[in-house]
Amino acid sequence: MTLTATPGTAQPGTADLAVDLDGVVKRFGAVTAVDGINLRIRPGEIVALLGPNGAGKTTTVDMLLGLAQPTEGTVRVYGRKPHDAVALGLVSAVMQTGGLLKDYTVEETVRLTAVLFGKPPSVVGEALERAGIADIGKRLVGKCSGGQQQRLRFAMALLPDPELLILDEPTTGMDVGGRHDFWQAIRRDAQGGRTVIFATHYLEEADAYADRVVFVRRGQIVADGTASEVKALASGRTVRATLPGAVASQLESIAGVDTAEVRGDTVYLHGRDTDPIARYLLTETPARDLEITSRNLEEAFLTLTADSPEASK
Amino acid sequence: MTTAALLEKRSLPRFGGFTVGMIGLELRRMMRNKRTVIFTLVMPAVLFLLFGTNASNRTERVGGGNVTGYILVSMAAYGAMLATTSGGAMVSIERAAGWSRQLRLTPLKPVAYIAVKLVIAMIIGLVSVVAAFAVGSVSGAELPAHAWILCGLLAWVCSLVFAAFGLFMGYLLPSENVMQILGPVLGVLSFAGGLFAPVDTFGHTFATIAKFTPVYGVGEIARYPLVHDGTLWAAVLNVVVWTTLFSLGAMWRFRRDTARV
Numbered sequence: 001m002t003l004t005a006t007p008g009t010a011q012p013g014t015a016d017l018a019v020d021l022d023g024v025v026k027r028f029g030a031v032t033a034v035d036g037i038n039l040r041i042r043p044g045e046i047v048a049l050l051g052p053n054g055a056g057k058t059t060t061v062d063m064l065l066g067l068a069q070p071t072e073g074t075v076r077v078y079g080r081k082p083h084d085a086v087a088l089g090l091v092s093a094v095m096q097t098g099g100l101l102k103d104y105t106v107e108e109t110v111r112l113t114a115v116l117f118g119k120p121p122s123v124v125g126e127a128l129e130r131a132g133i134a135d136i137g138k139r140l141v142g143k144c145s146g147g148q149q150q151r152l153r154f155a156m157a158l159l160p161d162p163e164l165l166i167l168d169e170p171t172t173g174m175d176v177g178g179r180h181d182f183w184q185a186i187r188r189d190a191q192g193g194r195t196v197i198f199a200t201h202y203l204e205e206a207d208a209y210a211d212r213v214v215f216v217r218r219g220q221i222v223a224d225g226t227a228s229e230v231k232a233l234a235s236g237r238t239v240r241a242t243l244p245g246a247v248a249s250q251l252e253s254i255a256g257v258d259t260a261e262v263r264g265d266t267v268y269l270h271g272r273d274t275d276p277i278a279r280y281l282l283t284e285t286p287a288r289d290l291e292i293t294s295r296n297l298e299e300a301f302l303t304l305t306a307d308s309p310e311a312s313k
Numbered sequence: 314m315t316t317a318a319l320l321e322k323r324s325l326p327r328f329g330g331f332t333v334g335m336i337g338l339e340l341r342r343m344m345r346n347k348r349t350v351i352f353t354l355v356m357p358a359v360l361f362l363l364f365g366t367n368a369s370n371r372t373e374r375v376g377g378g379n380v381t382g383y384i385l386v387s388m389a390a391y392g393a394m395l396a397t398t399s400g401g402a403m404v405s406i407e408r409a410a411g412w413s414r415q416l417r418l419t420p421l422k423p424v425a426y427i428a429v430k431l432v433i434a435m436i437i438g439l440v441s442v443v444a445a446f447a448v449g450s451v452s453g454a455e456l457p458a459h460a461w462i463l464c465g466l467l468a469w470v471c472s473l474v475f476a477a478f479g480l481f482m483g484y485l486l487p488s489e490n491v492m493q494i495l496g497p498v499l500g501v502l503s504f505a506g507g508l509f510a511p512v513d514t515f516g517h518t519f520a521t522i523a524k525f526t527p528v529y530g531v532g533e534i535a536r537y538p539l540v541h542d543g544t545l546w547a548a549v550l551n552v553v554v555w556t557t558l559f560s561l562g563a564m565w566r567f568r569r570d571t572a573r574v
Contacts, residue, residue: 067417087420088323095418098411103345108338115334116419118326156415 016079018043018164018195019064023073026059026219033059034070035219041197041212043163046190048210048227049199056219057199058096061168064197065093078163089117089160094153096169102142106133106152109141113156123159131155132185147178154185165189167198171205183209237274237294241287243267254280329422331429339433349399352496353441357392358448361385364509366452376539377457383539385449386456386464387508390535392441393472394503394528398495400434401479401563405491408484408570423571427480427563434476435469442469456539463538471531471552475499477559478527484566502528527555 019041026034034056041047049057062068063075066083077085085091100109110124128134131151141149150170157165167186171179187209190196200206206213207227215223236258244265251260251269256276261268267287269277274292281287326332343349365384373380407413416426442465456464482495503509505519506528512520523529530551533543 065418067414086418087325089420090323093418095411095415099415101342101407101410101412103342104338108342112335112338113419115332115338116326116330116416116421118324118420 016043017041017076018045018078019197020076020079021060021063021073022076024060024063024070024075025072026056026063026068027071033219034063036073037216037219037221039214039221039224041195043195044193045212046196046210047198047212047214048206049197049214049216050201050203050206051199051216052201055201055216057201057216058168059219060216061093061166061197061199064166065091085164089162091164091166092157092160092162093166093168094150094157094170096172099153100141100149102140104141105137106139106141106144106148106155107137109152110155110159113159117160119159127155127158130158130185130189132181145178147174147182150174150178150182151185154182158189162194164195164197167196169199169201171200171202236270236272237292239269239271239274239277239281240289240291240293241267241269241281242289243281243285243287256280325420329425330420331425335421335429336432336436339429340436343400343403343433343437348492349437352492353392353396353399353437354444357388357395357441357445360391361388361445361449362452365449365454371453371455376460376541378455378460378539379453381452382449382454382456382460383536385445385454386460386468386536386539387532389442389445389449389465390468390472390531391499391503391508392445393438393468394475394499394531395496396441397434397438397472397476398479398482398499399492400437401430401476401481402483402491402495403433404430404480404483405486405488406483409487413570417571423567427567430480431473431476434479435473438472438476439469460539464535467538468531468535471534474527474531474552474556474559477556477563481559481562481566484563484570499528502526505529506532508532524551527551527559530555 017040019039021037021039024034024037025032037056037060049060051057059068063070064077064082066081066086075082078090080088080090082091104112107124107128110127111121114121114124114127125134128137131154133148133151133155136144136148139148141152144152154170170186171182174182183205186196198205198210210227213223213225213227213229214221242265246262246267248260248262251257251262251267254260254269254277256271256273257269258272259270269281271277278290278292281290361384365381365388370380370384375383404413413426446461446465450461479495483491486494488494505523505526506512507515507523508528508531512523512529515523524547530548533548534545534552537543537545537548
């Protein structure tokens, strides 16, 4: 599909998108934080922006919220400029840190947000209830735990009844219990059909709560798929062994090996089931010093970008 | 649901989000801060009681009142300045806490935010003047009836210059404890501006310098209905120039702060 309409006018097929990032680049001086992202999200999707720290997730979120302007490309949220969408309450966000005043009470913070959005006072209690903090309404924000503050941010984000809710690393710094409660609240809320985008570097979170996962790495989208596809990518293990004179193409013909790498005398064999690989190496080749490790997220990213040679790390 | 249908039920608040509701909540928060209450309401009254109410001050006459009344007006002006400065300087704390950024995720327009801050600064400035005068009226301060009203009103209105000063400093200084810096600064400025001791008691050079400092104009104007003395036009010019300078400074920093990177 080719789009020729000028920005700002309704584009058939894109007018009803929740999010439309088109060739978005963001540079801070010499640093390129976002390097050409194209992303379309339909209403009702729950999307995880997954990537290591510094991948450009937060910068992308800032541009979606109008807190930062792209250097190149266009950002549209429900067909509008991000800041306009924010002002109308079409999109709201739970940010990573900050954004709270510690000498307000929980209830006052939400009430002020209601006042700013021109909502009646009746919505305050409802938002507190939905965020699971109705019982601590009278507590000063400064006396709340990290998890409680995060649920307060969530209550504030719910007030305009946004079509799109953006969560930027929402569970950073929370303990296991807090993390669980927070996601419970989000999950209950999303059943109403709200579009949710959340940035995370926890694979488990993306897996458990997103129906679409967008991998971001070094400011680019390196994969975009369902949560189960992601899980498959990141599952599996790596067998590392010392095997002088090995050739990658021969190693890849070993049963069970998905990909193989040779770095000097060391070989790295990736596969879903590594036991037969190890058995083969030990019985049929002179390989020694075997080591079997789970593939982590960073390696999943490496796998994803294996066909595009990296200049240097 | 189409975008058009989504937008039907959504609208922007009036006046860029400037509401009485926000002012009420912000005032309540400000009054919760004990340091603010002590500095703006208690301290000027205590200073007045310490330095203004001894026997000689009570008996010595100035204009239609006594020296105790003269000192009361100066202290009320000092309290109003402290109050409006800390009202304006609230933006510093809010920026440090990331609250300003949070507010950018609401329909509140930056100009409406500044307007709310100015209104709050002026409200606590007024409370400060009223509190000082209430203490003064029962502690031997004597002023002619018109001077009670005019001096109070002028001390309050002129403290607008320090609301602008507070905003400027609030945007300039990234500190979370900005009033710990501004408190002593105001003390020095108040001394230099003749609020704690009349400028005539300084040497000639210092007396001349004093006339160009920002507190001088406020004090002279506030006391004028009592003493009918001094060059009023110079005091008015002083207040106008400093208000303009501080406002320009605040606008310069404010523009930089709200510019989207």
